[in-house]
Amino acid sequence: AIANIGLWGGVGFNMIIIYTALKSIPTELYEAARLDGATELSIAWRIKIPIVMPSLVLTFLFSMIATLQVFAEPMTLRPLSNTISSTWSPLMKVYRDAFTRGDIYAASATSVVIALATFAFSYLFLRLVQDGRAFSQESR
Incomplete structure (x- = not known):
């Protein structure tokens, strides 16, 4: 769902x-x-x-x-199902740590890790696409 x-x-x-x-x-x-x-x-x-x-x-x-930033969908469906845990997605863990447990330091650290992972995946994907494009132009 x-x-x-x-x-x-x-x-x-x-x-x-x-x-x-x-x-x-x-x-x-x-x-x-x-x-x-x-x-x-x-x-x-x-x-x-x-x-x-x-x-x-x-x-x-x-x-x-x-x-990488899925939050609204599992939070919406969570009350309807007991199979979606409070840490099902990284942003749900941030929400749980910050607002349920009151641990803003863990929530902040997880947020930074999510931001760095998003940057790394984006950068690697763009490098991969750019290298593939350069390779295909060299072979012509």
Whole structure:
């Protein structure tokens, strides 16, 4: 249920970003590709995906950050289920430490760890994407 809520919450945003990127592709590119004999599949693979790739990277990065910051969904469903503990997500642990236990130092430390993990995952992902893009351009 938590994944379903998160999925439907993020799909709309991601869809708008990708749709906007697709609409920004000039129609002349499609016309030129069709005149050169390109099929719809080759147009998708060789024109649409490379042009939309920065938007795909952006939406994946935002989705990864949102996953690390899951809080509202499990807190909403927690009273309905006894399988969701008070530390099911890192932010739920921060909330429990700060407001249930009154241990603001543990909550602060956990928050800093979450922020550093978010930064590290984002940085590593962007480096991986950047290195992959550089490698694919060198092989041409």
